[in-house]
Amino acid sequence: MQNAMLHEPVPQWARFELQLPGSTEGNPYLDTDWTVIFCHDKTEQKVSGFYAGNGEYVVRFMPSDIGDWTYEAFSNLPELNGLQGSFTCIPAAASVHGPVRTLDETRFAYADGTPFYPFGTTAYAWIYQSEALRTATLNTLAEGAFNKIRMCLFPKNYSFNAEEPTFFPFVGSSEKGFDYTRFNPVYWEHVENCIEALLELQIEADLILFHPYDKGRWGFDRMTADEDNRYLQYAIARLGAYRNVWWSMANEYDFMSEKAMSDWDRLISLAAEEDPYAHLLSIHNGTAMYIPESIVMYDHSRPEITHCSIQHWDVTLVTSWRAQYGKPVIVDECGYEGNLQQRWGNLSAEEMTHRIWESFARGGYASHGETFLHPEDEIWWAKGGTLYGRSHEHIRFLRQVAEQMPTDTMPIPLRDVPVMGVEGEYYLHYYGQHQPGYREVDLPEEQEFVAEWIDTQGMEITRLVQTYRGKSRIPLPSRPYFALRLSAVQPVVE
Numbered sequence: 001m002q003n004a005m006l007h008e009p010v011p012q013w014a015r016f017e018l019q020l021p022g023s024t025e026g027n028p029y030l031d032t033d034w035t036v037i038f039c040h041d042k043t044e045q046k047v048s049g050f051y052a053g054n055g056e057y058v059v060r061f062m063p064s065d066i067g068d069w070t071y072e073a074f075s076n077l078p079e080l081n082g083l084q085g086s087f088t089c090i091p092a093a094a095s096v097h098g099p100v101r102t103l104d105e106t107r108f109a110y111a112d113g114t115p116f117y118p119f120g121t122t123a124y125a126w127i128y129q130s131e132a133l134r135t136a137t138l139n140t141l142a143e144g145a146f147n148k149i150r151m152c153l154f155p156k157n158y159s160f161n162a163e164e165p166t167f168f169p170f171v172g173s174s175e176k177g178f179d180y181t182r183f184n185p186v187y188w189e190h191v192e193n194c195i196e197a198l199l200e201l202q203i204e205a206d207l208i209l210f211h212p213y214d215k216g217r218w219g220f221d222r223m224t225a226d227e228d229n230r231y232l233q234y235a236i237a238r239l240g241a242y243r244n245v246w247w248s249m250a251n252e253y254d255f256m257s258e259k260a261m262s263d264w265d266r267l268i269s270l271a272a273e274e275d276p277y278a279h280l281l282s283i284h285n286g287t288a289m290y291i292p293e294s295i296v297m298y299d300h301s302r303p304e305i306t307h308c309s310i311q312h313w314d315v316t317l318v319t320s321w322r323a324q325y326g327k328p329v330i331v332d333e334c335g336y337e338g339n340l341q342q343r344w345g346n347l348s349a350e351e352m353t354h355r356i357w358e359s360f361a362r363g364g365y366a367s368h369g370e371t372f373l374h375p376e377d378e379i380w381w382a383k384g385g386t387l388y389g390r391s392h393e394h395i396r397f398l399r400q401v402a403e404q405m406p407t408d409t410m411p412i413p414l415r416d417v418p419v420m421g422v423e424g425e426y427y428l429h430y431y432g433q434h435q436p437g438y439r440e441v442d443l444p445e446e447q448e449f450v451a452e453w454i455d456t457q458g459m460e461i462t463r464l465v466q467t468y469r470g471k472s473r474i475p476l477p478s479r480p481y482f483a484l485r486l487s488a489v490q491p492v493v494e
Contacts, residue, residue: 005085012092013111015241016061016069022079024055029234030181032057034075040065042087045276048237049073049080053185057142060241062113062277063089063235064098072181099243100204100280102306105326106363117402118330119356119395120148120206122369124251125156126384127194128165133151138197145396148204150248150332153191153235154220158213161382169231174218180227183234185372191239206246206332208284209235210267212255213283222258225266226328231266236274240274245279247271248309248332254296272304282309284332289313289343300325302323313344315355318364318476319418322411329364331355337380337389338371345371345381350457352391352483357398361430361483363411368395371459397459399483401485428484430456437478445470447488454483461485 010016018036022028034049036059049059054216057080060334061071066089073083092098098111100118126149127138141149148412155165164174167187172178195205209232214221223231239245249268250256271281282305288294290313300308301324308325311333321329337352347355352368359366368391370380378385406426412419417434421427424444443449448469453462453476467476467489476482 005083007087008087009088009090010063011096011221012066013062013064013096013243014091014092016063016087017057017241018071018083018085019052020057020080020083021055022051022057022077022111027181028057029183029230032075032076032077032080034059034073034080036061036071036073036083036242038063038069038071038081040067040069046490047276048233048274049075050234050237050240051183052188052238053183058238060238062099062241062243064277065089066091077203093257095202096243096412098358099277100246101278101300102280102328105322106328108307108328115403115407116147116400117360118204118365118367119146119399119402120150120204120330120332120334120365120367121146121392122333122367123377123379123383123384124150124152124208124211125161126151126192128155128163129383131386133378133383133385134194138201140380140385140387141198141203143392143396145399146368147202147399148206148246148367149198150206150208150251151194151467152211152213152251154208154211154214155218156211156213156382157215158382160377161213162381167259168218170218178219180223181230188238192242195239195242195245199242202244203244204244205440206248207235207239208248208251209271210253210259212250212252212257212286221256225263228263228267228269230244232270233274236271240277240279247275247279247281249281249283251284251403252311253283253298255286265302268302268304271402278306278469280306282307282330284309285311287313289335289437315364315366316362318359318362319411322363324326331359331364331366333369334359334366336369336371337391338369338379338381339373340371342371349390349394350481352389353394353398356391356395357481357483358432360398360402361420361428363420368392394456394459398456401454401483421486425488427484429484429486431476431480431482431484433480435478435480435482436476438476439474439484440471441468441474441486442471443469449486449488450488452485453477455479455481456483457481 028139030050070086075081097114103109170178171182307328356366
């Protein structure tokens with residue numbers, strides 16, 4: 001047994017990290033077993049350490065409970081086995097709320113209970129771009145429209161994204177092939193830096209673990225089951241202690257013909273087993289856009305799946321998916337604002353905004369993407385960089401509306417219009433492409449309400465002069481893409 005080590009305090013939901021030198025003989029990625037047990041009161045968490053390369057072994061741990069923690073290490077390497085130590089977890093900064101969890105069948109929240117409304121975007125291969133383009137991506141994200149980004153760990157071989165990466169997850173090259181038993185430290189350190197940069201912006205990193213956009217070019221889409229498992233375990237051990245990480249098992253999983261449904265079941269079960277923090281976990285389906293019979297939806301009712309990540313153009317189905325699966329729904333791909341030839345990539349800003357509002361008003365969420373042609377193929381959806389469209393401005397506006405809602409706002413079923421609200425306190429109607437001239441509502445007789453028109457495209461809010469109670473007829477502007485917000489008048493406190 002080695003002497004116990006005392007470490008510096010670690011803020012709640014930050015990362016405790018232990019780095020130690022060790023053997024480089026053989027293949028440490030394959031030959032080393034290293035598990036560390038962290039204990040606090042009656043809480044015990046088992047965390048896998050990993051070989052970081054260059055003779056360095058690392059274990060990372062994200063403490064969730066304030067107070068004193070101890071640990072003990074178990075390994076087949078003598079220099080790692082029997083290590084003991086302790087540290088104190090101190091309160092997080094006021095701006096830190098912890099990892100995002102599902103709160104119920106509709107809502108997400110941070111670990112401390114603060115509501116989280118996922119307004120996400122897509123920049124699949126942004127981590128593979130030049131430093132200048134990555135900086136531009138982060139500057140764009142800092143403008144505040146989005147709080148989540150979908151991004152691939154493997155490189156993409158796809159339209160507008162065919163350049164050869166400068167580094168890969170595994171040791172090797174396109175010319176000489178890759179050694180799937182050895183991970184590339186330069187790549188993984190780069191990914192960590194990107195996740196850390198997103199964390200500083202309070203943006204969730206929705207990490208896509210597998211995808212079909214390799215097409216045999218590098219072979220990452222057709223590894224063996226053992227190779228897939230090792231890659232997944234390594235990614236979780238290395239990245240799981242970052243509080244802003246989500247796991248997306250695959251993008252368009254059903255387009256990966258080399259894998260059967262049983263492979264996805266295995267990988268999802270393995271991810272749930274390996275992740276000591278129970279980060280959000282889902283899987284995204286493909287579709288031949290606007291061909292319903294092409295859709296092969298994964299069984300989101302599986303207990304390991306935390307929420308539904310769906311590709312579909314008809315976001316009115318959010319209501320049905322919520323009822324079917326009993327979990328929060330994010331339509332992570334409903335089409336993109338842009339002017340590509342492909343149908344999924346040429347939505348107007350108005351239609352992109354409408355789909356995201358429609359999803360939200362039905363108790364779900366939809367993600368943004370932008371696909372405007374660019375002379376250097378610097379398209380946001382593929383590479384990040386700069387946004388040239390307008391829907392992101394509308395999404396920022398919707399995010400502000402959402403974050404002003406009561407925290408217990410839920411979908412309210414009405415026959416002819418999607419509504420979010422709290423009975424007797426708050427109602428948000430979204431009329432979409434319809435343009436009614438008035439709306440009759442039944443409000444509580446004893447409570448007075450303020451009525452506001454929300455122009456979702458013009459990003460303006462107009463408060464009506466009159467207030468309302470009981471059965472009321474409220475005028476509307478007879479224009480599409482308007483919402484009606486009804487808020488109970490709060491008594492003045494003397």
